[in-house]
Amino acid sequence: MIRSATAAQGAGVAPGAAVLTPDNRDQVLDLLTGALRTGVDVKVREDIYDAPRVTPEELRDLIVDDLPEGSVDAAAVVDEVRRRILPYCKNEASPRFAGFADTGADVAALAGAVLAVFAQQNLINQSFDSPSATFVDVAVLRWLRDLVGYANPPVGKVADVWDVGGVVTQGGTGSNAVAMMLAREHAGPGTMRDGVRDPGRFKLVVPAGIGHYSVKGALAWIGCGESLLEVPVSGYRYDLEALRRALRAHRGEVMGVVAYAGDSRTQTVDDLAAVHDVVRGQDPGIWLHADACWGLLCAFTDRLRHKIDGIELYDSITVDAHKVMEVPYTLSALLVRDPGVLRTITTYSDLIMRETFAFGQVTPFTGSRAWESLKLWAMMRARGRAGLAAMAEHRLDTVAAFSALVDTHPRLARLHDPDLTAVVFAYLPSGHDPARPDVERLNRVNRAIHDQVLREGRWHLHQFSLADGGRVAPGAEVWPLRFLGGNARTTADHLAELVGEVARLGRLHDTP
Ligand SMILES: Cc1ncc(COP(=O)(O)O)c(C=O)c1O
Numbered sequence: 001m002i003r004s005a006t007a008a009q010g011a012g013v014a015p016g017a018a019v020l021t022p023d024n025r026d027q028v029l030d031l032l033t034g035a036l037r038t039g040v041d042v043k044v045r046e047d048i049y050d051a052p053r054v055t056p057e058e059l060r061d062l063i064v065d066d067l068p069e070g071s072v073d074a075a076a077v078v079d080e081v082r083r084r085i086l087p088y089c090k091n092e093a094s095p096r097f098a099g100f101a102d103t104g105a106d107v108a109a110l111a112g113a114v115l116a117v118f119a120q121q122n123l124i125n126q127s128f129d130s131p132s133a134t135f136v137d138v139a140v141l142r143w144l145r146d147l148v149g150y151a152n153p154p155v156g157k158v159a160d161v162w163d164v165g166g167v168v169t170q171g172g173t174g175s176n177a178v179a180m181m182l183a184r185e186h187a188g189p190g191t192m193r194d195g196v197r198d199p200g201r202f203k204l205v206v207p208a209g210i211g212h213y214s215v216k217g218a219l220a221w222i223g224c225g226e227s228l229l230e231v232p233v234s235g236y237r238y239d240l241e242a243l244r245r246a247l248r249a250h251r252g253e254v255m256g257v258v259a260y261a262g263d264s265r266t267q268t269v270d271d272l273a274a275v276h277d278v279v280r281g282q283d284p285g286i287w288l289h290a291d292a293c294w295g296l297l298c299a300f301t302d303r304l305r306h307k308i309d310g311i312e313l314y315d316s317i318t319v320d321a322h323k324v325m326e327v328p329y330t331l332s333a334l335l336v337r338d339p340g341v342l343r344t345i346t347t348y349s350d351l352i353m354r355e356t357f358a359f360g361q362v363t364p365f366t367g368s369r370a371w372e373s374l375k376l377w378a379m380m381r382a383r384g385r386a387g388l389a390a391m392a393e394h395r396l397d398t399v400a401a402f403s404a405l406v407d408t409h410p411r412l413a414r415l416h417d418p419d420l421t422a423v424v425f426a427y428l429p430s431g432h433d434p435a436r437p438d439v440e441r442l443n444r445v446n447r448a449i450h451d452q453v454l455r456e457g458r459w460h461l462h463q464f465s466l467a468d469g470g471r472v473a474p475g476a477e478v479w480p481l482r483f484l485g486g487n488a489r490t491t492a493d494h495l496a497e498l499v500g501e502v503a504r505l506g507r508l509h510d511t512p
Contacts, residue, residue: 099462101486112378149312261295273310
């Protein structure tokens, strides 16, 4: 028998014992049940953290070490993860994690995620790599297309991947990058073959101050350089006249326009139909991309649906299930109005089978790909249209309740009327006058509140810079706080407690 050096020293685990086999089935099941119990207990915890907050350097020194010489069994490893690493992980499913809501807590999605890990399919090819999983991708993409208003061919007419009209990606950034490749190839057919020769004709229009960095990054990654054209906004939506002027001034140079169905700050949904009309009116050849990472929520309920009217006219749409559907990381999709357009950005490889349903032909940047779609399929299958609507409406109710608390508090002010689940608000220092604001003091107190919230780790709120639309310090760059009402566990008591906490910290840090 061949033994490794460590095994010879008596500290090695026999290779056969390290993998799942019929012989160790019951022990492995016990181990995994224990790991699952730990995972479930993490998620149902009220607290965000299970240990006092420590610095990154302390965590570095706690976790980063040399590969040990000796072996331990998997149960010891699970125990070590439980003790040494998990207590410091954030629990975004905590009802006090109120700045984002990537809870990953949908029950069916969790089951789908676990099963997908065990199934170990590879979505790069269909026939031998993911015989049935490929069609779960197809089913989910068609459900999403249907929700945003893109037409689907009858199932029997889906003859290959080119008839599907979308790709599953690992996040909104990936989806947006694919959209930018499509825009570039649309503006300069053959760029995939010849490379970018004239970056000046690949300009991208984005709304000033609220664009997400992912499209800027994508332009750099695909060789278009720094070619953003930022157009002024009004109320966190395109100033349509300014948009028209910019397109006129840069006629022949603009490859695409990005509109946000829920930007990453206030989640304002742009007037998608009006933006479409302005862009098409100026140049029908410009690629129109809707970033609906957040705005997908509108497709779930009639209370919101009208806000994304016109999205179905856009050439491409990004949706992000891990942001708005409580699906564990990661799951996003890029949907395209004309399914065949994905052919323009394919690359040939004889390593990826040229078979009809091999998604590897359609997914730029990606070779082997995990079966991420099963968790979303499970979530949507379990909830159905009625469940999706109920989820969206519950969030709107949470947002309305939080907004009301902010509005009735003398020291708090909202910076916008929420379209979706974000409420951006600020603590107003004593004596604050919006007509003559002390912006430095306003920002100082709100930044101090945010710092302390993160440092203590009992709550979580988000913070970023934003040009004030006129409510607290007109036109100034402010650093407000953001609440996100996307957690099904957040109760009225949590909301009241959170507002009380922000007010307490505000009083504490409000020094002239
Ligand atoms: C509007 C918008 N687009 C794209 C992204 C990127 O998404 P992801 O983090 O899934 O890559 C985000 C993330 O916050 C976003 O808010």
